[in-house]
Amino acid sequence: MTVKRILISALVLGCVALVWLFLTFYERYSEEIDIGWGTKARHNPYLAAEQYLTDLQMKPRQADNISVLQGLASDATLFISSSSQVYNPTKAQELIGWVERGGHAIVVAYTGNFDSDSGRSENRDWLLEAMDVSIKEGYSEFELQQTLEQLLGEDAVLEPEQNPADAMREHNRKIDEGEPEEEPEEEPSRNPVVPEEDLITLPVEGNSGIQLYLDPSHLLYHPAFNDETYDNGPVFWAKISRDDSGVPFMQFERGNGVITLMTDSTLWQSQRIGHFDHAYFLQLLAGEGEFIFLTRPRFESLSKVARQYAAEFFLAGALALLAWLLLHGRRFGPLQPEPEVSRRSLLEHISACGHYYWQDDQCEALLRGYRQELLRRLDATHIDATKKRKLCDKLCAPTGMDERLVVETLWGKPPTTEETFTEHMRNLQRIEAVL
Secondary structure: OOHHHHHHHHHHHHHHHHHHHHHHHOOOOOOOOOOOOOHHHHHOOOHHHHHHHHHOOOEEEEEOOHHHHHHOOOOOEEEEOOHHHOOOHHHHHHHHHHHHOOOEEEEEOOOOOEEOOOOEEOOOOHHHHHOOOEEEEOOOHHHHHHHHHHHHOOOOOOOOOOOHHHHHHHHHHHHHHOOOOOOOOOOOOOOOOOOHHHOEEEEEOOEEEEEEOOOOOEEEEOHHHOOOOOOOOOOEEEOOOOOOOOEOEEEEEEOOEEEEEEOOOOOOOOOOOOOOOHHHHHHHHOOOOEEEEEOOOOOOOHHHHHHHOHHHHHHHHHHHHHHHHHHHHOOOOOOOOOOOOOOOOHHHHHHHHHHHHHHOOOHHHHHHHHHHHHHHHOOOOOOOHHHHHHHHHHHHHHHOOOHHHHHHHHHOOOOOOHHHHHHHHHHHHHHHHOO
C-alpha cells in the first residue's frame, strides 16, 4: 500500500468519525426570544384583536373615516375608537340610522379636553348629545398602574400602602446597587393585580359570568339612572362596585340594532386584550358579519422615515447632482461675452419705450384714449358746434391757448410726426391741469 492511499484512507476515516461524533452528541432545541412589538403591531394597536376574530372565522378590517357607513351592511359591527370621529350632527344621525337598520356600533366616548363641571368636552360630542349621555370624572389609579407597567414591566404591582414615587425609587435603587430581581416562585398571572371592587362581572348565559377591567378615570352618566320614566334610555349598563354615579359601559337599543358606549379605548388593544375576559367580551359583542375597526391612522416619526429611506434619498441626490454637472458641463462654440450689468437711466428707458410705441403705431391709441378721458371729464363727448365754441372760450383764458389750438387738440386729426404728437400731449396736459 502506497503512502498516498494511506493518507486518503485516514482522511476518510477521520470524516466518518467526525460525522458519528456530531450525530451522537448533537441535541436540537428551540428557544423563544421576545424582541418586542413588530412593525405591524406598532402601527396597528388592534392587531391581536383582528387575529383573534380571524381565528373565529369572522372578517375584521380597518377603516379610518366615518364615511365607511355608506357601504356597510346592516349585520356588521362597527368599533369607533373615539366618538370625536362622528364630527357633525349629520354623521351622528347617519350612524343612528344605520344602527336602526340592524347594525351594531361600539363607540368609545372621547374624554379629551374634558370639563368636569359641564360633563362634556370643549368640542361638542354630537353622538353623546344625541344619546343624552354625559361624562363624569372617576379616579386615576388605572393610569398610575398603566404607567408602572410601562416603566417597570408588566409584573409591576402597586401595593396599597405604596405610592408610585416610592415604587420608582425602590426600582432605581435595585438598579444602582446591581441587586438581582427576585425570581417568581410560580408563573405570574396574565391578569394585572387590581382591587376587587374595580372589576366588572357581566352575567352570561351558560356561564358564571365574565370579568372585565375598564378604565375608571372617566365614567358615563345618563338621566335614566335616576328617572325610571325616561324614554329611550340605556337597556343595560355595567356599574363598578363603588359609589360613583357613572358607569364605564352601557347599551342602547335603536330600532333593530344596538349602540354600545364605553369609556376605555384600550380594552381590546394588543397589550390588554389578553387580560381577564376581554377577548371573550369582544367575541360576544361581534355580530355575524364584518367587524370594522374605525381607528385613527398612525404614522411613523420623521426620524424613522428618514432612516428607512436614507439610501433612496442619497441615491436620488447623487443622480440629481450628476445630471446637473452633465447639463452645465456641456458647451458648444465660443464663450458668449459677459452681459452688461449697468442699467440705463430713467429718461433713456422712457425714450426707448416712446420710440417703440411710435414704431408700433400705438401712439394714436394712447392719444385717443387720453382725449376721450378729458372729453368725458368736460362732459363734451357728444356736443354740437355751438357748445364746442363755448367750451373753447372757457378754456382759452386759463390755459393760455387760442381757440384754434384748443379745437385741434381736442377734436383734430391725430398727429403724423413725433414732434406734433409731443405737442398734442403737452396741450392735453395743460387742459387737464385747469380742470
